[in-house]
Amino acid sequence: MRYLTAGESHGPALTAILDGIPSNLPVSVEEIDHQLWRRQQGFGRGGRMKIETDRVDVQSGIRFGRTMGTPIALLIHNKDWRNWSEKMAIEGNAPDSVVEITKPRPGHADLAGALKYNQEDIRNILERASARNTATMVACGAVARQLLHRFGIDVYSHVVELGPIKVDRLDGTIPEIAERAERSEVRVADPEAEAQIIEAITAAKEAGDTLGGIFEIIVTGVPVGLGSYAMPDRKLDGRLAQALMSIQAIKGVEIGMGFDAARHPGSLVHDEINHRDDRYHRPTNRAGGIEGGVTNGQPIIVRAAMKPIPTLYKPLESVDMRTKESYRATIERSDVCAVPAAAVVGEAMVAWTLAQAFLEKFGGDSVEEIQDNLDAYLKRVNER
Ligand SMILES: Cc1cc2nc3c(=O)[nH]c(=O)nc-3n(C[C@H](O)[C@H](O)[C@H](O)COP(=O)(O)O)c2cc1C
Numbered sequence: 404m405r406y407l408t409a410g411e412s413h414g415p416a417l418t419a420i421l422d423g424i425p426s427n428l429p430v431s432v433e434e435i436d437h438q439l440w441r442r443q444q445g446f447g448r449g450g451r452m453k454i455e456t457d458r459v460d461v462q463s464g465i466r467f468g469r470t471m472g473t474p475i476a477l478l479i480h481n482k483d484w485r486n487w488s489e490k491m492a493i494e495g496n497a498p499d500s501v502v503e504i505t506k507p508r509p510g511h512a513d514l515a516g517a518l519k520y521n522q523e524d525i526r527n528i529l530e531r532a533s534a535r536n537t538a539t540m541v542a543c544g545a546v547a548r549q550l551l552h553r554f555g556i557d558v559y560s561h562v563v564e565l566g567p568i569k570v571d572r573l574d575g576t577i578p579e580i581a582e583r584a585e586r587s588e589v590r591v592a593d594p595e596a597e598a599q600i601i602e603a604i605t606a607a608k609e610a611g612d613t614l615g616g617i618f619e620i621i622v623t624g625v626p627v628g629l630g631s632y633a634m635p636d637r638k639l640d641g642r643l644a645q646a647l648m649s650i651q652a653i654k655g656v657e658i659g660m661g662f663d664a665a666r667h668p669g670s671l672v673h674d675e676i677n678h679r680d681d682r683y684h685r686p687t688n689r690a691g692g693i694e695g696g697v698t699n700g701q702p703i704i705v706r707a708a709m710k711p712i713p714t715l716y717k718p719l720e721s722v723d724m725r726t727k728e729s730y731r732a733t734i735e736r737s738d739v740c741a742v743p744a745a746a747v748v749g750e751a752m753v754a755w756t757l758a759q760a761f762l763e764k765f766g767g768d769s770v771e772e773i774q775d776n777l778d779a780y781l782k783r784v785n786e787r
């Protein structure tokens with residue numbers, strides 16, 4: 404199972420091709436659109452989200468609501484394209500009205516990208532570096548999560564820190580916490596923290612500044628045995644970290660106790676094992692559901708840290724690449740905070756990675772074949 408994406412932020416459309424999705428999987432386009440909608444939410448986003456209403460346009464691979472086992476091609480049209488068709492024209496020379504961008508923003512891909520690809524106009528960098536592409540990542544993840552759901556695996560998220568504010572009062576089951584986060588403007592399950600976070604984002608905006616944060620992804624219903632310790636590139640923890648770090652502005656990933664494990668002795672870090680009611684049982688889940696790069700049957704818990712958005716209304720110092728003179732740029736529009744949106748992208752990337760590992764273990768060409776493989780494996784595991 405693999406995917407490729409293409410598309411510029413202000414080009415006509417974004418494209419994704421998904422290969423290796425088994426046949427006979429019911430896929431709801433409405434559900435893909437719902438995930439795209441979720442990615443566009445969250446207090447602190449800029450003017451672009453008022454322009455776009457992301458919807459998927461399915462080009463292939465699905466017939467009468469079911470996959471055929473053939474590549475699925477998805478298009479997401481950029482509504483903003485109509486305002487950029489001159490600046491983003493595919494043919495001809497740049498008209499005089501198009502002003503080249505030569506002032507790189509600290510924290511964005513601008514400077515490194517312009518030097519690497521030998522580009523005078525930074526637009527040729529930012530168009531693809533932009534997190535606009537996370538829409539295609541969410542569309543791919545939306546198919547993966549429908550596959551996982553078919554086999555009883557569900558992916559949730561909530562924001563646990565935003566700038567200086569920590570969410571530390573949480574009661575309830577995983578679906579209850581996720582449900583409360585779902586109704587929140589900033590994807591937090593605690594209303595008190597939500598109010599403080601909205602205030603902090605508003606203050607950052609007024610100060611011309613931006614904020615980052617940390618979100619947590621939880622996956623339930625995961626069978627023991629996805630991933631492997633046998634080769635470094637098959638370790639599921641490493642693969643999840645890569646998938647999450649591939650999201651724009653994600654700078655750290657931790658699984659289970661994560662960095663905090665390093666601050667405690669082993670007796671307070673590892674999850675004891677006992678056996679009762681004919682089942683192995685773990686009284687705690689500090690490992691976050693993965694030991695040795697393999698799922699251990701507990702829920703997966705993974706967190707990702709997002710840095711603050713690089714484009715600042717009160718910009719940092721930089722240098723014009725044409726004149727080499729210092730400047731402080733003015734900007735037209737940007738997000739102030741996109742942590743809630745990044746959490747939805749995180750869900751998608753985790754879903755995709757898990758669906759890949761799931762098919763490696765139980766793979767078959769149709770969902771029925773996969774179900775047979777899963778049933779036989781679970782029977783054997785439950786007899787041990
Ligand atoms: C959902 C989302 C929205 C983002 N919105 C913006 C934005 O409006 N302005 C901006 O400068 N960066 C934004 N970013 C972050 C940049 O895309 C990112 O920092 C940049 O591509 C450089 O990559 P890096 O931070 O991974 O090094 C956003 C990131 C995400 C995940």
Ligand SMILES: C=C(O[C@@H]1CC(C(=O)O)=C[C@@H](OP(=O)(O)O)[C@H]1O)C(=O)O
Nearest residue numbers: 451452532533534535538651736737738
């Ligand atoms: C377009 C999206 O996010 C964009 C990500 C982004 C960036 O630099 O990463 C910059 C902004 O784009 P624009 O310059 O067009 O306002 C965000 O709006 C999106 O999430 O769909």
